[in-house]
Amino acid sequence: MQKPRSLREQLEDKNRIIVLPGVFDALSARIAEQVGFEAMFQTGYGSSAALLGMPDFGFLNAGETVDNARRIIRAVSVPVLVDADTGYGNPLNVWRLVRDLEALGAAGIFLEDQIWPKRCGHMVGKDVIPKDDYLPKLKAAVEARKSRDFIIVARTDARAPLGLDEAIERGKAYRKAGADVIFVEAPRTVEELKKVADEIDAPLVANMIEDGVTPNLTGPELLKLGYRIAVWPLSGLYSATYAMREVFTELKKTSYTKKTRKMMVTFKDFNEFVDLQKYMGLEKRYS
Structure with a gap:
């Protein structure tokens, strides 16, 4: 089985968008x-919702982010880029966070400049x-990676x-300070997306949130504008x-699920998806 390409290797292919x-x-x-993505993004918004049932409002902490990354990274073989929010503290906290995530096998981090929370x-x-x-904080992140x-x-x-x-x-300054990729969050128009790409000489991220403030474009459209990564x-x-x-x-309404079965996978298909036979085989081998 061919080893998946690192995120760095994927970035070097300038003819495609990740x-x-x-x-x-x-x-x-x-x-x-399973559906074929060569890399993925551990979302802080989604992690806060799934782990805490709470909004992306500064409730998630470093330990919860790292623990979730551990489970996600172990479950897949492709690169996982982790949303590290603001780094959860000062440059030393960022330094340790990078060391911890890299040791787990993370492909990299997003590090933002918002105030906390x-x-x-x-x-x-x-x-x-x-x-x-x-x-x-950015310098600490760059120097912490091995x-x-x-x-x-x-x-x-x-x-x-x-x-x-x-x-x-800021994007220009962050690139000069050693960032590999620049992410200007929440441009409001296609013209603003284009201006960012025209003025910042770096690989760029576009954040595509359904019903967010940035227009949703296709991968090829973003690549044409000058973006290298599109996060959904x-x-x-x-x-x-x-x-x-x-x-x-x-x-709740009918005490039955027949009408909504089309939204579900089957018992058999799900067991195949989570490799049940593999573990039944291991159980038999060690019995």
Whole structure:
């Protein structure tokens, strides 16, 4: 079996865009890998919802992020890029977080410049720390990694509180400080997406949230604009929530699920998906 390409290797292919689905637990990660994704993104928004039942509003902590990354990374063989929020503290906390995640096998992190407690990049009321406070955290992340294959994505949320020009200037500064990829969060128009790509000389991330503030474009459209990574962080979470709510509503209403079976896989198919026969074979071997 051919070893999956690292995220660094995928970035070096400038003729294609890397589309990353957002995953929030081991099962969603297995699904993303099974349908053919070569890499994926551990979403903080989705992790907060799945682990805590709470919004992406600064409730998730470093330990919960690392524990979730451990389960997700163990469940798949392709690269996993981890949302590390603001790094959960000062540069030393960021340094340790990078060391811990790299040791688990993570492919890299997103590190953002919001004040703590942070919130989802498409929510109102965001603010950012001074650039000179973020740069030491970014430096710590870059210096903490042991392998160049570990990708540091520097994210700025300055667009909303300080304007697009300041966000672009931060992106340039973060690239100069050693970030591998730059992520200007929440441009509001296609023209703004294009301006970011025209002015920042670096691999760029576009964040495609359904009903968010940034227009949703296809992978080829984003690649043409100059983006290298397209993250769809909430598609899986929103679709799973919708299907589960529909099924549970029908079950509560009728005490039956016949009408919603089309939203479910079968007992047999699910057992095949989680490799039940493999573990039954191991059980037999060790009995």
